[in-house]
Amino acid sequence: MRIVKGIWLFYRKLILSAVIISAVIxxxxxxxxxxxxxxxxxxxxxxxxxxxxxxxxxNRNEYFFYYNxxxxxxxxxxxxLAISIVIGLIFLIV
Amino acid sequence: xxxxxVDSVIKTFGTNxxxxxxxxxxxxxxxxxxxxxxxxxxxxxxxxILGALNADxxxxxxxxxxxxxxxxxxxxxxxxxxxxxxxxHLTVKKIISTFCDxxxxxxxxxxxxxxxxxxxxxxxxxxxxxxxIEILLIIYSEAKFILIDEPFNGVAPIYREExxxxxxxxxxxxxxxxxxxxxxxxxxxxxxxxxLRDGGTKLIxxxxxxxxxxxxxxxx
Numbered sequence: 001m002r003i004v005k006g007i008w009l010f011y012r013k014l015i016l017s018a019v020i021i022s023a024v025i026x027x028x029x030x031x032x033x034x035x036x037x038x039x040x041x042x043x044x045x046x047x048x049x050x051x052x053x054x055x056x057x058x059n060r061n062e063y064f065f066y067y068n069x070x071x072x073x074x075x076x077x078x079x080x081l082a083i084s085i086v087i088g089l090i091f092l093i094v
Numbered sequence: 095x096x097x098x099x100v101d102s103v104i105k106t107f108g109t110n111x112x113x114x115x116x117x118x119x120x121x122x123x124x125x126x127x128x129x130x131x132x133x134x135x136x137x138x139x140x141x142x143i144l145g146a147l148n149a150d151x152x153x154x155x156x157x158x159x160x161x162x163x164x165x166x167x168x169x170x171x172x173x174x175x176x177x178x179x180x181x182x183h184l185t186v187k188k189i190i191s192t193f194c195d196x197x198x199x200x201x202x203x204x205x206x207x208x209x210x211x212x213x214x215x216x217x218x219x220x221x222x223x224x225x226x227i228e229i230l231l232i233i234y235s236e237a238k239f240i241l242i243d244e245p246f247n248g249v250a251p252i253y254r255e256e257x258x259x260x261x262x263x264x265x266x267x268x269x270x271x272x273x274x275x276x277x278x279x280x281x282x283x284x285x286x287x288x289x290l291r292d293g294g295t296k297l298i299x300x301x302x303x304x305x306x307x308x309x310x311x312x313x314x
Binding site: 068 | 145164169173179192193
């Protein structure tokens with residue numbers, strides 16, 4: 001349970017910024033239809049970039065918090081990619 | 095009684111072999127003081143034991159369980175790094191409830207140094223406040239073995255004795271490996287001293303030996 005909670009808390013930091021940036025990018029793409037689909041597509045690419053910027057560049061030491069919960073860097077990266085793809089696909093399907 | 099056994103640790107950075115076939119062990123009830131000059135690989139060794147840093151070679155075992163990944167370490171080995179590690183988007187209360195079980199979370203939350211900070215986010219705290227929270231989280235974590243890197247860094251002297259007393263109390267059922275350049279506190283706290291020098295560990299039976307090995311100046 002603590003592992004799942006750790007992954008959620010780690011990922012939560014990325015969501016708001018990723019949604020906002022994805023929406024901005026989607027709105028810059030010409031065309032009036034498929035806005036949510038464009039958001040979903042952008043979200044899948046933006047979230048890993050934010051992960052890199054926030055955790056690898058700016059707050060690298062925060063990894064130790066998650067290491068102590070039993071989460072390795074590899075697991076956190078895989079989680080980010082997997083959750084982002086799922087959320088992105090939901091936007092694409094809706 | 096549980097035992098942490100670490101041996102055959104080799105770590106090379108470029109052409110510099112920092113750790114050369116290291117052996118260190120710790121039993122519950124023990125506080126092992128790890129001393130060494132800057133750059134001798136103390137933090138590197140602790141990170142390798144946790145699994146946060148890859149070694150060229152290592153063997154880590156808790157009782158009969160060989161540890162080869164961070165996932166296997168959970169609830170067995172925890173590590174307090176030199177620099178603050180609290181996620182800055184979470185409140186102290188949330189951090190405590192995530193890190194500790196219910197019983198220990200209550201102990202940490204009710205601690206007189208923490209109680210006023212519970213609703214603050216980590217980025218609203220001073221460096222010293224963060225350090226005190228981190229130390230309490232680690233000391234009261236469920237892990238059987240706690241690796242602590244420079245715990246007194248940024249902590250006011252008045253709180254150091256309190257932290258030492260907490261570590262001593264928790265060491266009754268946990269094992270600690272602790273390193274800090276404030277060697278007097280480490281000598282005072284430890285049940286056993288180990289010096290990291292020339293890539294290897296040396297058991298120190300008498301603090302006077304630290305002078306012989308050139309870790310402290312003579313006649314301190």
